């Protein structure tokens with residue numbers, strides 16, 4: 001039975017005229033890409049570039065999307081023929097596009113063999129990933145595989161029933177090799193430093209632990225281009241669903257909401273060909289590193305700083321935080337005074353105008369991007385967002401006051417109670433450990449001491465820096481005594 005009130009192939013012809021939609025024959029699309037982690041970010045970013053490639057006539061690159069955890073996205077999209085809406089919003093208004101590039105959906109835990117078979121299929125030429133920082137089962141401070149990770153242990157013991165992204169990729173590569181098929185290209189689209197090289201290192205080590213010969217194969221044959229991905233995509237809310245349904249005239253239970261800005265810089269090193277994503281605005285380059293570093297340190301470093309301090313100061317969203325006294329000045333100073341001087345020159349990227357555009361993007365009043373959402377998984381994010389910058393600044397004997405305030409914001413947040421003594425729902429793989437370490441401690445010195453000792457985050461070196469330690473202690477002491485709002489207002493005074 002067709003549900004006329006639900007988005008799906010049959011609803012396309014009845015959408016209001018202003019809504020963009022796939023005009024190509026979706027039944028002729030092959031699945032050339034298997035994507036692991038079919039969350040909102042992928043659907044508002046890579047799936048959009050791919051939709052444009054399909055629309056331009058190259059039908060080899062449909063996306064088979066897999067969730068490594070929950071069935072929700074599959075359940076929602078399968079009953080919509082894989083279709084969903086992207087709402088692009090800013091102060092000027094909203095535009096809607098129904099996206100057709102996702103052709104099939106799988107849920108890995110329900111049937112790992114089905115996902116492995118799709119990854120090992122001859123038509124699959126790219127396996128891309130947005131599994132968030134923690135999905136790589138690595139140690140954030142070093143980028144090495146965490147061999148004690150429960151999923152790594154599981155996948156080494158049960159290689160044909162993996163749980164983790166590295167477990168799936170390595171088993172699929174083994175299957176392809178055994179079948180005489182070439183390796184696919186593995187394309188990391190997460191905010192990790194040197195994300196291609198990091199993925200390759202994790203996969204090579206995992207494969208070597210399974211079998212040294214497989215390790216050499218993955219190390220030598222697999223290509224993992226680096227990418228810089230950028231688009232702000234807050235979690236979709238029920239209010240978004242309701243307003244999008246009203247505008248579409250039918251229900252889409254799984255839309256995405258995003259900003260007009262979108263950027264994708266990709267290292268052009270694919271073993272089995274690749275879509276012409278540049279047709280849709282992506283940039284292919286020979287070296288992504290400078291773009292990636294600039295984005296992680298300027299955008300994501302500011303984002304995390306705003307998230308911790310904004311949350312503590314009682315602000316629900318990034319836009320609300322940016323409107324409060326001192327926050328815009330703080331992140332502007334963080335970007336231009338502390339982070340930008342650590343960056344190599346990037347052709348076409350002027351730090352002043354990049355920072356100004358980021359401030360505009362953070363202020364976008366039409367996006368309700370929750371500080372709590374960005375605050376998640378800080379133990380996995382801090383090293384590349386703030387701590388790499390700290391290391392470079394310390395080595396150059398330059399001040400780090402704003403970076404230290406961001407780090408102290410994270411420490412104050414992971415204690416797990418807010419400034420009104422209400423519990424904070426801290427989501428982080430290390431949340432329990434962090435709370436246990438700080439339980440009962442009240443002085444900034446004691447809290448900084450126990451948290452700097454978390455080696456997967458701070459490495460062996462940062463706890464040794466007295467300059468860093470005292471800068472974080474001073475910032476945390478102010479957060480504990482004066483609160484985040486006053487600390488930020490004073491910092492920028």
Ligand code: CS2
Nearest residue numbers: 229230231232233300303374
């Ligand atoms: C954010 C990013 O949630 C977060 O940690 O900082 O998802 C950010 O919105 C994107 O990297 C923007 O490209």
